Amino acid sequence: MPILPDMNEEFKDKLTFWVNGKRHVVQNPDPAMTLNEWLRSQRGLTGTKVMCREGGCGCCVVMVTHSDLTNGGACSYSLNSCLCPLCSVDGWSITTVEGLGGQKGGFHPIQRRLADFNGSQCGYCSPGMVVNMYGLLNKKPLPNKQEVENHFDGHICRCTGYRPILDAMKSFAVDADPEKGGCIDIEDLNKHPCPSAGEACNGASANGVNGTSAGPLRCCQRGVTWYRPTSLAELYGLLERHSQDRYKLVCGNTAAGVYKDDGPYSCLIDIKAVPDLCNCQAGPPLVVGSAVSLSAMVDLLRAGSDRSPSYSVLADHLCKVANVSVRNVGTWAGNLMMKHAHSEFPSDVVTIMEAVGAKVTIGFRGESQTISDFLGTAMNGKVIHSLEIPAGKPEDVFRTYKVAPRSQNAHAYVNAGFRMTLDRKSDVMVVAKPCIVFGGINKTMVHAVATEDFLVGKRITDAETLRGALAVLQAELVPDESALQSAQYTKQLAMGLFYKFYLSAVGKESLTEPVRSAADSLVRPVSRGEQHFQTKESEWPLRQPMPKTSSRVQASGEAIYINDMPAMPGEVYAAFVTSTVANCRLGNMDFSQAMEIPGAVAYLTAGDVRGENNYNLPSSPVAEIFSSVEVSYAGQPVALVIADTQFHADAMAKAVQVTYTDMKPPILTIQDAITAESFHPDVMEVVKGDPKGALAAAPHRISGEVSCGSQYHFYMETQVCRCTPTEDGMDVQSATQSMDSVQASVAQVTGMSAHRVHVSVKRVGGGFGGKGPASMLPAAACAVAAQNLNRTVRLSMCLDANMEAMSKRAPYLVKYEVGFDDEGRLLAMVYNLYEDNGYSVHLSFMYLLPMSVENVYYCPNWQLTGQTCKTHTAPTTYTRAPGFIAAHFCMEHIIEHVAKTLNKDPTDIRRINMFEKGQTILSGDVLSDCNITQLWDDLLTSAQIKQRQQEIEVFNKENRWKKRGLSVVPCRYPFFPSLVRFTVFVAIYHTDGSVVITHGGIEMGQGVDTKVMQVAAATLGVPMEMVHTMSTNTLSSPNSADSGGNVTSELNCQGVLECCRRLNERINPIRQEMGGSPKWTELINACHSKGVDLSEKYMEHHPLPTLRPTYNNYGVTCTELELDVLTGEREITRSDILFDCGKSVNPDLDIGQVEGGFVFGLGYWLTEKCVYDKETGMLLTNGTWEYKPPATKDIPADLRVTLLPNSFNPCNVIRSKGVSEPVLLMSCSAMFALRQAIQSAREDSGHGDDFFPLNGPATVETCHEACLVDSSNFTL
Ligand SMILES: Cc1cc2nc3c(=O)[nH]c(=O)nc-3n(C[C@H](O)[C@H](O)[C@H](O)COP(=O)(O)OP(=O)(O)OC[C@H]3O[C@@H](n4cnc5c(N)ncnc54)[C@H](O)[C@@H]3O)c2cc1C
Ligand code: FES
């Protein structure tokens, strides 16, 4: 008889749990609230960050401890608080970053090491990194380096390039160098101040486990009921009662990170506390309850691996599902149900469990069935009970595969599981029907049934069997076409995976030499790095390597970002309503459903803007905040909704009904724009010499085209702004790189004068150019709302709206004709560049081309033309090294084309074309500082390029399906601070001699605050501790330029230097009067008494009227990688970077910029692809599920960085050079290394003669396609 829980008094509605040792009781919480939201908004624990709300970035990770129903003990693990419903934490103990340590009670060793290893730049990812490590050390106090690296598969850091983070975390490993810190004592691990007790405690032992709340739970709010049954009987009772309702069983709730629009549900049933669903039996067969997490399943499989080799294969594969924090709570059953509900979902669990022959049991004592049968079973009102995983036979060959757009935390393009029973005594015969299972092919395919049938009784060592099986497989693979993945690739990849398996089944000893390595997947070692630089202690603190001064508070979560600020009285939250269609007109907007959402406050449209409905500066084209008539791109804001919480505002935005009229097909690519002649008026032409004549006369001529795509900045803190109407006007706190523009924009849209708009910025959680002028849009909208409502409004954009609405990097296409001589010397260049600026030219980078397009190569005759293209996408904007990265790549591509045409080594072609000192570039500027040949020759020697090239040649000859490539790429990056200005203010307080600085630069991770402090400390002759920087604002640093473009740190350092020099001029006479070396505090006191002005302001300004480089950065990078031809996967084995940054102000920070910039570039070239729906123009890659910035294992396994020794910048009094952008350019060395590897594969298949296009990004799919893999070449 089912229990009817609604009437059962034992169902309590009160949660009891502990956060950092402190007990919390929450009565009848909202089932929709997440732990993250509760921690941040209800408890002010904002150290735990939030960004994607998809389990895809890791910044929200906390550690939880609770009793473990599978073994009766306790378990601790990290999870993504953004996906964890608050209702599910009853009885748990939660440790957030604040619980580990901080300024007051002392930093935790993990926080200290992350900071001290320079692993925190903007700091937004840092708390998540720290807590994730804490979770690992709690589970396994003595991990090895490999285990540490594996544990960081779910965390994105957009700033550092990961190397310093991994080094910091690996310093805790048992096999780490003890000098780097060494392992941590378990007592030290948990020695952190407990907020409740005020002394050291382990959150776990203090509460959760002992105090685990028992008993069923029922909470109900706003029409949604949350149940937590504690027995199967209760669960079935609930299912019976609610089977006709929109109900959902909840276990880890991680599916909500993938399918965000499922629901709404009126009833949520948490099944984690049902003991029967947690039961496991070691077997064999191994039986795993449905509430058992994927991580626990991995542990069980590993424990049973001595009973079946299949178990370790499954465990290895499961470690490629999602990421640690998702696997810690996500269950195999939840995964199966995702596939059940969404047939297109490329579930790894379904594929591998079906391949191993696992059986799923539905309901208590239900019949077990295969997973493919389960997929066809109606599940309403039912619950998955357990999974039975057979051990398999000793003669089974069992392998699984997954190929994904990124190495970690990515869904599969295709996954596969193969099981074959072989009789090796009778000539490797297939004795039973094999299991050939694929995922990701189409909505229905699970087994390749015809191939399975074909193979029965066949001898697999026969080439005929392979050929026959491939033919059958080819016929039965019918992949779905999708905008995100071509059917051709899907098919070829599936064939390649089958071939891989086939080879491993045959066994290496029976294979010919060239195909042997094909059976293996790429192997990545534990990563390592080297950093080399010069520093003179006598100059310290100037030029002293040191982490950012704020890095420890960033690591402890105490660093405050705008969205961490406590709400002001009456503060409300806003969200953009964005269009879903491009190239149309706005029809009706119906806000009625949105206004019914609890907490709804208001909505605003174009008519509500009191000033101009134009957020752009007067010098730029009009850009409406909310479109009034025309909708140019999908994602364009059409309205703003306002509610009492961000959650409600986001819900309101989704509930607004918008209609569109006059819909026309959108133009989305440069190629389409050229065809449709959709251009903006902006054009450019520069001619040098006689390009046409020289081209006609050249001994060799080539022509071609090359392109590279867009890039989303992926700052970890999305766009955010808070506006408060004040007596003076408007107070604006904006995460902007561009205070000046935000001030002007807010003034314009509110109709106020600029002097009434006060903008301040403490720090920005990553910008990369995306928070330059682009941040005017959210600031303007927020200000309009604050003005209309006359209350504080916060606009913190959710990830998908941020990705769809905001500007990105401009894509480029270049068509070229080149003439050259027999040696490969460039003689003539006709170069037509097309820049995709979106629907309106907010910023064009074409004007930079004459300074940068040649890179380091001299060509006497040039014709350079540029054309801006109009597409129905967001207007493009600054993105780290804007325009330069594309121009540089296209030039390097041309060099490769020349080399291929002459059949010469591209390294030699590069060297003979390099500029010499004193030559003139296209802009007419003389390269008086050119040292590229020196850097080039140095790197070629130090990185042993010739020897490695020879080794690669041998490797490529010997291996048919694995290829290696190596490329060396030089770079020149012009520094052009024309018309840039920053206002700097330095004051010394007479009370204690301490020094304060505000400057016009924005601290966004690059360390400008630390560098200016170093300059001030060194110039004034005081210790660093005496100097502090305060947040910047438009009052103390008015009229300051955008921070970015490689210039901010350098110019603000120069400004501070000048202020300090002037202060010294006033202080020194008093110093002399006091005997020459008085104590600083006494000196300052005396200055004050004598009326010396102890504050100084200076505006660093470069009044060059046109764009002219004052100097150039030079660098050389070599990248080597290995490519798996059968899949398109690649592993960067080593990168060597030699970079000239002058006399570095802070080598630690500069190396941080070098590495971070390089990895940012690797993302651009290898994994980050913006894909739009062809019909609507919607961005399909609008979240972490489809858009893939590099993760920890996408960086070079061996990364060596050297700052050029004995360098010196004569153009700058600090003698340093800018560093944040140039290295990005050289990341395309990975593209050319790939080119070499792909070239070899093409040669093997008889297509070696052509120079093939390899456009950016060269995703896994692109690389595979470029290899021209043809299964007719699959041999034994
Ligand atoms: C960032 C991220 C990356 C991911 N990457 C991958 C990947 O690479 N490969 C891959 O295969 N998957 C991937 N996933 C999916 C992941 O494996 C699933 O989200 C997870 O396994 C779901 O388990 P859960 O317990 O959280 O399910 P929940 O979210 O709690 O539930 C999901 C569904 O299953 C139902 N359900 C749960 N348990 C039962 C049960 N016992 N009986 C009946 N119905 C039940 C629920 O009602 C719900 O409909 C990823 C997910 C995320 C968030
Ligand atoms: S915010 Fe939770 S994983 Fe990104």
Ligand code: FES
């Ligand atoms: S420091 Fe990691 S995202 Fe900025």
